[in-house]
Amino acid sequence: MRFIKTEIPDVVIIEPRVFGDERGFFMETWQRKTFAENGIDFDFVQDNHSLSGRGILRGLHYQIRQPQGKLVRVAEGEVFDVAVDIRSGSKWFGKWVGVRLSAENKRMLWVPPGFAHGFCVLSDRAAFMYKCTDFYAPEHERSIVWNDPDLNILWPLDCEPVLSGKDLQGARLVEAEVFPDGFSFRRTAMEMRQ
Template identity: 60%
Template sequence: MTVTPTAIPDVLVIEPKVFGDARGFFFESFNAKAFDEAVGRHVEFVQDNHSRSVKGVLRGLHYQIQQPQGKLVRVVRGAVFDVAVDIRKSSPTFGHWVGEELTEENHKQLWVPEGFAHGFLVVSESADFLYKTTDYYAPAHERAIRWDDARLGIQWPDTGVAPRLSAKDQQASILDDAELFT
């Protein structure tokens, strides 16, 4: 696999080696030893999640203030624009974001470590989004930052439709008012 740091070095783009021929393709989507070597520490995943969303759905920017989750994310059908925002106040990249297009064709994965808010926008007609987490979902500790916070200035792609948000995401805080990591 190829591992490429983003503009925020803790967030990594992981591209597996894909073997393909006229029958289709094969790739190793996760290997614990190779992943630990890539991130420079042992990471234990405890939960796998799968969401399906239609074009224009924007999920995020989510995080858990306690029981923080690292996430290894990928798309198996369709395409999304995936975003990670550094919300660690002590970090030199605090308030910065990185975005990556994840598609069923490019097989890219994004490693979003603990201490980041995460979200994605579906840019295809629909998308199946899979992700592994390093801690269990804890609704009492879940927080969200507004996807359109002017301070963040995330440049979401134009899908031709207005973003579709959950009620929870419509109520999200701006970064300046959010409960953050130290």
């Protein structure tokens, strides 16, 4: 596997080795030792799988307590995946990384705890899969509005996105509850293993 740091070094693109022939292909999508050797040393506790149609935008979501790191990938179709740093003490606070993930390119993205996450669907439909480092806790879930002008995310959309009622009510970053100065996802990972 190749681990590629993005403009925000804590967000990592992972390119798995793909072994294919006329029968199809095989690839390893997670291997604890390899990921730990590359700085992603977390226990995953939950796997999720969603199916969405073209133009659907989900996000920008995060949990203010029980923060989740997410290892995301696409099994069918293509999405534009976004991670926004909302750690108030980070030098990248309010910055974002956007990556195209598809069944064709087989790339994955590591979105650590302390980030808001979202994606929009670019293909007719997309099967989106992700591993989480903590359990879903709806009482702690928060949402930042997808088109916050302070974030200025360059979503590659050719029409208005389809949003859930919850996402229509997302807060702007300046009003949102964010992670406090001193928040460390590395400390969170260590606490999870104790």
